[in-house]
Amino acid sequence: MERASPWQLFNTSWMLHRLSPLYHGKDFATLLDNDAALKAYATRLRDQLTGDVLAGLYSAASTAEDDALSKTGALRECRWEYFAAGPSQRDVRAGVSLPGILVTLEYENITYKAALLSEADSTSQARKGSTSLPLLLTKFPNALRQTFITFLSANFDTYCSNLRLPSGFLCTALETFVGELRSSGARSTADNTVEEVIKELQLTLAFSPSVAPALRNLNISISRSSLVDFLRGDTVKSTGRTLQQKLQSPLIANLTSYLEAHLAMKLDLDGSQQNQVARQHVRLSKVACAGFVLGSEGRVKLVVDARRAVDQEEEQDSPSLQASETLIRAVIRKATGDQVTT
Template sequence: MEQTDLYQLFNTTWTIHRLSPLHHSKDCETLLNNQVALKTYATRLRDHLTGDVLSGVQADTGADENALSKTGALKDCLWQTISPSREASVSQNALSGILVTLEYENIVYKAALLTDSSNDRKGSTTLPLLLTRFPTVLRQTFLAFLSANFDTYISSLRLPSNFLCAGLQAYIGSLQSAKIVDAIRELHLTLSFSSSIAPDLRSLNVNISRTALGDLLRAKASNRGQSLEQKLRSPLIDNLTAYLEEHLAMKLDLDGSDDSKHHVRLSKVVCAPFVLGGEGRVKLVVADKDDDETQSALEAGMKLLGLVVNRAVVGDRSTT
């Protein structure tokens, strides 16, 4: 059985989408861990890509046409089951799914379909999160292939301010207190503004140095009016909110608890171990080493990716 592990999802910038269940009863009863089925769809996708399906699209894609012209011929198309075994031993994370690899002569493109639970039922499989690293025209072709072959509905997955805040909190909460600053290093936040209050200012970048990050983590936040969950979490968000209000006169609801009354939102979080973009971009970073620091980063990254998978599941019922 050809398998790969979740480590393949690190150190790559992904565009994220939400998938409805994949229906495959006309071809096979099960999909995950079904080598025959995976080879069938890999062959079908390869035939699809090596035919004329892109010829009518490339003429209007400009930069994407140029990018695809440099890839060379498609050498291999591989679908593999993603095994959670390596990461499960570290974080007990149940993430699994399918990794799709397109190997061209000059570049390798990847996509991953993920779930956080066992959802491979007879005739259909639930893999709610789709990650792709493709140029636009190739991504559109791949999405069309999934829709045609699995009767699945695909939509862009946006990450609202409160999710970005929760993701940052979850990552920090997964690390030992003494290691947080060393892991995060510097923190870069992008704040976006509604056109009604700042028609000429679309975004503002806030850069927090390693020293300032340590100060914000150590400072004791006010617990007045907070829920028990808020009191138990890292003081970073509360202290950062207070700092921006004091020094920039900017009333900012970073955790998105009341988006309807605020016109400033958190739209991107960038630090050494990860990137979360509200427009639907994710990157997790981990060193290719077998040491305690790498294992800690792997565990924290898996927890963060699990939140993104869960967001794909519940996103339709959440405010975006």
């Protein structure tokens, strides 16, 4: 079976959704490893998009989106492809890495994509005739997104909802990404790897209107030259945190201590200090760096240099790709509901 390239997951700003299990037993016993099933659902979606269903949505769309949809041109191709999304490509010998489906809608002037992902091997589904793909990534205009979600609901009896990411999850995701980079190679080069992949780190804090009516957001930039200092804790003496908390989230712990010492802002972004007042009124809403972007509203972008895709075999085990796979696994677990964050 021809498979979609895992590199299609990168350099795209995705909107995140949570999906309940997809039931397809009335049509096909299996889904991910069934080329006939994927072609059948692709044909159904294409027929729906080229019919009168989408036309009814134009009137409900905004003027700007109406113009965008009118410029796409005719639908040339609708593809559903098996998608082994893990950059490490371990599915060849050691089991499927992040199995899923890549949906590609190729119009005359633009191509839209969606990806349905799971962390588990597709052959170990809990119930026959159903497939669990808890994370849905979409790169669609709103009208097209709603049509696609309606299609999934009608054909698979699945429920779709937006996946919001709380402050605690963003903190954990950042620490996980950095931790993977630092553990991917020799200790002597770990800091250099972090600097090379992260470069400048930008964090956005969101404030409750009740405490800061004139200040909705505050952007914090950590330069490449200062990033390692924050990881090591050389910027300021840590206050109010146990050794275990600092080991679990050193970057957030040191940044929080720095803000408290220099800006008199006592924060609890990751929830480790159980400061209910701080957690209620100040939260981390966005993390952005050269390696990834993650937003609380439910958006993610995994970034990779396009030149790295030229020789996939050489780059598939690079620290940045391993860190990206670890990050997307965390998002999948969040969609599944296995990971509890505050």
